[in-house]
Amino acid sequence: MSKEPRLSDESLRHCLAEQYALNAATFELLSQGLDVNARVYRVVSEQGDAYLLKAKQGPLYEPAYLLERDWQRF
Numbered sequence: 001m002s003k004e005p006r007l008s009d010e011s012l013r014h015c016l017a018e019q020y021a022l023n024a025a026t027f028e029l030l031s032q033g034l035d036v037n038a039r040v041y042r043v044v045s046e047q048g049d050a051y052l053l054k055a056k057q058g059p060l061y062e063p064a065y066l067l068e069r070d071w072q073r074f
Contacts (some may be wrong), residue, residue, distance in 0.1 A: 007055060022051070062069070 009027050016022040028042040038056040045051065 012041070012043075012053070012055065016053070027053075052063075 012027060013024045016024050022043075023046040024043045026044045027047045028044075030040045030042055033040055035054075036058070038054050039057050041053040041055065043051045043053045
């Protein structure tokens, strides 16, 4: 992202709690990576566990092909 992300810590905290049941205590913005449409954060939960969070701007990757899995072979 050429600009700072528009998501606040509170927005990220809400999303992590709602989607992953993760109660984040702190967010640390890490240095810029190769994906200019994303920011990477080090997130520490209230329990002290550390996670890597990638917040990406733009559409999600959609696969070009969908394949059926033959469940009887496995």
